[in-house]
Amino acid sequence: MSTGTPLKRAAATVKRSLGPLGERLGALGGGAAKLPGKVPSKLHPAAVWREASQTLAESLAPLWKQLRRLWFAYAWPVLSVVSILGWVVLGATVLLWIAGQAWGWQEAKSAALVAFLLFLFAVAFILGRSAYGVLLDLSRTRVAVGDDAVGSIAVSNTSSRPLLPADLELPVGSNTAVFHLPRMKPGQVHEDLFTIPTARRAVIVVGPVRSVRADPLHLLRRRVLWTDPLDLYVHPKTTVLAGSAAGFIRDLEGMPTTELSSADVSFHALRDYVPGDDRRHIHWKTTARTNKLMVRQFEETRRAHLAISLSINTDEYESEAEFELAISVAASIGRQAIREQRELDVLTQKGPLRCETGRNLLDDMTRIVGAPMRRTAVDLARTLADTVPNASVVFFVVGSGVTATQLRSAAASVPAGVRSLAVRVQAGAAPARANIADLTVLTIGDLDDLALVLRKAAA
Numbered sequence: 001m002s003t004g005t006p007l008k009r010a011a012a013t014v015k016r017s018l019g020p021l022g023e024r025l026g027a028l029g030g031g032a033a034k035l036p037g038k039v040p041s042k043l044h045p046a047a048v049w050r051e052a053s054q055t056l057a058e059s060l061a062p063l064w065k066q067l068r069r070l071w072f073a074y075a076w077p078v079l080s081v082v083s084i085l086g087w088v089v090l091g092a093t094v095l096l097w098i099a100g101q102a103w104g105w106q107e108a109k110s111a112a113l114v115a116f117l118l119f120l121f122a123v124a125f126i127l128g129r130s131a132y133g134v135l136l137d138l139s140r141t142r143v144a145v146g147d148d149a150v151g152s153i154a155v156s157n158t159s160s161r162p163l164l165p166a167d168l169e170l171p172v173g174s175n176t177a178v179f180h181l182p183r184m185k186p187g188q189v190h191e192d193l194f195t196i197p198t199a200r201r202a203v204i205v206v207g208p209v210r211s212v213r214a215d216p217l218h219l220l221r222r223r224v225l226w227t228d229p230l231d232l233y234v235h236p237k238t239t240v241l242a243g244s245a246a247g248f249i250r251d252l253e254g255m256p257t258t259e260l261s262s263a264d265v266s267f268h269a270l271r272d273y274v275p276g277d278d279r280r281h282i283h284w285k286t287t288a289r290t291n292k293l294m295v296r297q298f299e300e301t302r303r304a305h306l307a308i309s310l311s312i313n314t315d316e317y318e319s320e321a322e323f324e325l326a327i328s329v330a331a332s333i334g335r336q337a338i339r340e341q342r343e344l345d346v347l348t349q350k351g352p353l354r355c356e357t358g359r360n361l362l363d364d365m366t367r368i369v370g371a372p373m374r375r376t377a378v379d380l381a382r383t384l385a386d387t388v389p390n391a392s393v394v395f396f397v398v399g400s401g402v403t404a405t406q407l408r409s410a411a412a413s414v415p416a417g418v419r420s421l422a423v424r425v426q427a428g429a430a431p432a433r434a435n436i437a438d439l440t441v442l443t444i445g446d447l448d449d450l451a452l453v454l455r456k457a458a459a
Contacts (some may be wrong), residue, residue, distance in 0.1 A: 013275035035257075067212040081126065086219035089115050122215035126222040130166065131159035134209050140235045142359070149196040149232055153209060157184040167212045169223070172196055173204045196232060201324060203366055235362040236328045239447050241336040241454060270294045304342040307391035308334055309384045309410075311377040312348045314370040317399035317429065323370050325425045328447050330397045331365045333423075334358075345388045349375045352387070377402050381410035393419045400426035404436055411439035421457060423450075433457055 082090065093115040100108035133156040143149045153170065157163050162226035168179040179192045183274065196204065207229040214221045270283055273293030286294040308332040317323040330346065337344045338358045346353040346361065354360040377398045384394065396410050407422050414420045421440045431453045442453040 017449060032420045043179060043264070048401050081213075081220050081222050083218055083221050085217070086119075086122070089219060090119065093119075094197050105446045106186075118217065119219060122217065122219040125215040126213045126220050128164060130211055131157065132163075132211060132213075133158045134168075136170075136207055136209050136230065138206065138230055138232060141230065142235060142362070143198055144235045145198055145201055145237045147198055149198050149234070150193065151196065151206065152191060152193050153179060154189060154191045155181060155184075156189045156268070157186055162186065169210050169212055170194070170207060171229075172206050173202070198234045200234065201236045201327070201366055202234050204234065206230045206232050222417055233363055233366050236324065236331050236365050237313075237447060238328060238332040238335055238362075239450055241332060241451050269297045271297050305388070305390055305392045306333070306337045306345070307384055307388040307393070308344070308346045308395045308397060309377070309380050310346060310348050310368075310397045311380055311399065311402070312350065312368055313369045313373050313376060315372045316377060316401040317370070317425075318401065322399055322425055325427065325447060326397050326399060326423075327365055327368060329423050329425060329444070329450055330395070331362060332447070332450055333395055333397075334361050345391070347380065347385075347387060349373055349380055376406065378406050378409045378413075382413045385413045385415065389415065391418055394421070396420070396422040398422060398424055398426060402427075404441075407439060407441060408436050423453075431456075 005134065040325050056425045093112045096108040096115070097112035099105055100112060105366040130183060135154040136151065137153040137154070138149070140149065153168065155168065163181075163184045165183050168181060170177045170179065177194060179194075181190055184190060196206070207227050208225045209227040210223045210225045212221055212223050270286055272292065273282065273295050277295050281296045283294050283296055308330050310326065311324075314323060317326065334344055334346050335356065335358045338361065344353055344355040344361075346364075350368075353364040379397060381396060383390075388394075394414055396407070398407070402424065407424075410422070411420050420438065421442060424441060424443045426443060426445055429443055431445070432443040433456050434441045434443075442457060444450055444453055
């Protein structure tokens with residue numbers, strides 16, 4: 001005979017029947033009552049509900065995953081064929097039939113029957129398999145703003161029977177182009193050309209090409225995908241800079257340092273031979289004259305390292321056109337540095353850009369999205385000084401909203417001996433040059449003025 005109360009016996013029975021949930025409930029409420037000298041704790045309803053919800057979610061998770069897979073594999077392809085108008089007509093059919101049955105309205109039953117026959121009529125238009133061979137081709141996947149982006153769609157009938165007329169849809173960004181296919185014989189090829197506007201910098205997703213079969217009333221629409229999507233990069237507009245205007249970049253022999261090296265290209269002096277020196281650097285004429293081994297000593301040279309700080313804080317720009325001009329300026333300077341095989345780093349508030357090749361740089365420039373943010377051009381300049389401590393030339397590309405005081409603060413973060421320049425873009429402004437302490441400030445209002453102001457700064 002059990003010594004527990006009826007309530008405890010009932011709780012034990014419920015815990016055994018619930019299995020894992022019962023064990024959790026026992027851990028929450030019943031475990032403390034077995035400890036000697038402890039006051040039995042009461043089972044809080046919120047804790048019971050939380051544990052029950054977690055256990056139920058864990059138990060139903062595999063079932064929910066399986067149902068989701070079955071839904072997208074079988075149910076969704078069928079239901080997605082019905083258009084919005086089709087669902088409206090289907091709902092009206094059901095309501096009219098119910099009303100006709102409830103109140104004996106023959107007109108409602110007749111309307112429901114007509115709508116049902118329309119659905120059967122629409123099904124006949126979308127049944128059957130299409131056998132298309134579709135080739136989507138873009139002549140160039142990377143163009144500059146304003147250039148022509150031309151593509152083509154070649155569709156062939158790969159079946160052994162004629163195919164009825166159909167429509168092809170080609171998503172281009174947020175828009176959709178429609179191509180009408182005629183009745184095609186077996187083996188027949190139909191080709192269409194199209195042009196994509198490139199008025200703005202963007203990454204445009206082209207495709208996938210899909211065929212659409214629909215009834216005349218568009219109650220049902222059946223779509224089949226035939227290609228993979230392609231990315232079209234509309235790069236920012238750039239201008240070609242002369243070598244002397246590409247950021248005061250010196251050649252390999254033109255940037256000596258105060259550090260001496262035992263092997264380089266810039267000869268500095270002669271010194272006594274020390275065991276371990278490379279014998280190829282022995283100066284034999286001086287050795288013969290002084291009767292002791294003398295070796296050449298060199299000045300250590302370095303290649304120019306260009307760093308560009310591009311502010312993408314839209315609060316510092318007066319308009320979108322001014323922001324796009326700043327991106328074009330940074331892209332032009334960076335592209336010229338890469339063309340001359342110089343070391344390059346480009347940094348924005350959202351992190352560094354890839355600079356291995358000009359293509360990578362322009363791709364990342366295309367993906368830039370400006371936004372209002374707390375980090376200003378001054379904060380970015382300080383980050384650049386920490387990220388690229390070995391830069392020899394630094395460019396700050398900023399908008400017209402950046403003041404002279406902020407430019408002075410940005411220049412203060414640059415280490416001594418590093419040439420620093422600020423390119424301040426202002427739409428419609430005349431090209432100008434000014435100095436703020438050691439910082440050279442270049443103002444441009446058009447991309448074509450960039451080469452001119454750089455030449456003035458180099459003079």
